[in-house]
Amino acid sequence: MRVIIGGAYNGKREYVKKSLLHVNQKYIHFFEGELPLSNFSKKDYVILSNFEKMIMKKLEVDEDKIANELAETIKRLDTQTNVICICNDLGRGIVPMDKEQRKLRDTCGRLYQKLFEESSLVVRIWYGIPQILKGDVDNDQF
Amino acid sequence: MTIIFITGGVRSGKSAYAEKYAIELYKKYQRSSLYYLASGVAFDEEMLKRIERHKEDRSKSNVQWKTIEVQDDFPVEMLDFNQCDVVVWDCITTWVTNVLYKTEQYNIQERQTKIVDYLNRFKSFITQWNDKHSIIIIVSNEVLDEPKSNFEEVDLFRKILGELHQWLVSVCDEAYEMDYSITKRWK
Numbered sequence: 001m002r003v004i005i006g007g008a009y010n011g012k013r014e015y016v017k018k019s020l021l022h023v024n025q026k027y028i029h030f031f032e033g034e035l036p037l038s039n040f041s042k043k044d045y046v047i048l049s050n051f052e053k054m055i056m057k058k059l060e061v062d063e064d065k066i067a068n069e070l071a072e073t074i075k076r077l078d079t080q081t082n083v084i085c086i087c088n089d090l091g092r093g094i095v096p097m098d099k100e101q102r103k104l105r106d107t108c109g110r111l112y113q114k115l116f117e118e119s120s121l122v123v124r125i126w127y128g129i130p131q132i133l134k135g136d137v138d139n140d141q142f
Numbered sequence: 143m144t145i146i147f148i149t150g151g152v153r154s155g156k157s158a159y160a161e162k163y164a165i166e167l168y169k170k171y172q173r174s175s176l177y178y179l180a181s182g183v184a185f186d187e188e189m190l191k192r193i194e195r196h197k198e199d200r201s202k203s204n205v206q207w208k209t210i211e212v213q214d215d216f217p218v219e220m221l222d223f224n225q226c227d228v229v230v231w232d233c234i235t236t237w238v239t240n241v242l243y244k245t246e247q248y249n250i251q252e253r254q255t256k257i258v259d260y261l262n263r264f265k266s267f268i269t270q271w272n273d274k275h276s277i278i279i280i281v282s283n284e285v286l287d288e289p290k291s292n293f294e295e296v297d298l299f300r301k302i303l304g305e306l307h308q309w310l311v312s313v314c315d316e317a318y319e320m321d322y323s324i325t326k327r328w329k
Contacts, residue, residue, distance in 0.1 A: 007287040008287075008290065008301075009286055009303070009308070010308070052290065088289075088290075091287065093285075127307045127317075127328075
């Protein structure tokens with residue numbers, strides 16, 4: 001599994017697309033705000049983004065439980081294919097006034113920790129510039 | 143000649159860093175003028191104090207700053223910057239906010255055109271000064287590391303600012319992120 005993290009409008013998706021230029025388009029699948037239901041092979045690349053939306057759908061459930069469930073499903077998916085997670089960094093602004101927004105932010109944090117742990121490569125994107133937080137791009141070809 | 147981009151959170155010390163760096167370069171390369179482009183608008187007491195504090199800091203320094211106010215539109219003096227100048231623009235976040243505010247009166251399509259026009263002119267200024275060998279230091283804020291806002295206007299602001307930052311980072315020679323006086327150099 002690989003994680004690309006950064007603030008909104010920082011160029012995360014562009015980075016992923018550039019990294020996958022050598023892969024045939026038909027093997028690249030984007031999922032926004034939902035997890036795929038179909039099966040994939042090791043030839044495929046499944047790019048997941050908008051975890052906020054996935055979490056919002058289950059917001060009445062306990063924070064740890066949501067994070068665990070999502071992380072387990074993504075881990076399982078990663079055993080059959082190549083998962084790349086695009087994570088919006090939400091954790092560095094002001095604590096939101098709204099209870100739901102707070103929970104969303106906290107749950108995202110929990111989930112991201114789990115995804116980081118599972119990933120062989122974690123890259124932070126700052127306005128288009130990549131910084132490797134974990135792993136090695138050279139040894140971890142996309 | 144050189145474009146330097148500095149971002150950071152509030153009170154991270156980015157203005158102080160930018161000013162110090164500007165003076166350093168001004169002396170090192172024996173430039174003739176040191177310009178400060180200010181985008182802050184004194185819309186309340188606190189903002190007025192903030193601006194006053196920045197002005198006072200600059201007046202205390204042993205070099206002469208020339209201040210130009212750039213709230214939204216570009217004053218003609220900006221065309222005169224040349225190879226002998228060092229320019230600090232503090233800050234782009236405020237300038238973008240002002241541009242959004244200024245164009246609020248138009249309908250969506252007209253507004254879009256106006257905003258794009260402002261951004262293109264901004265970019266062409268930066269490119270022109272750079273071609274004329276000025277040293278340019280651009281200061282901005284980190285505001286994109288929080289949940290998406292429920293307000294369309296805020297998201298529009300974040301999109302414009304994020305894309306502008308990406309552009310600046312791609313054209314600049316040096317890029318720094320400040321985190322409470324710890325400076326990370328990205329480029």
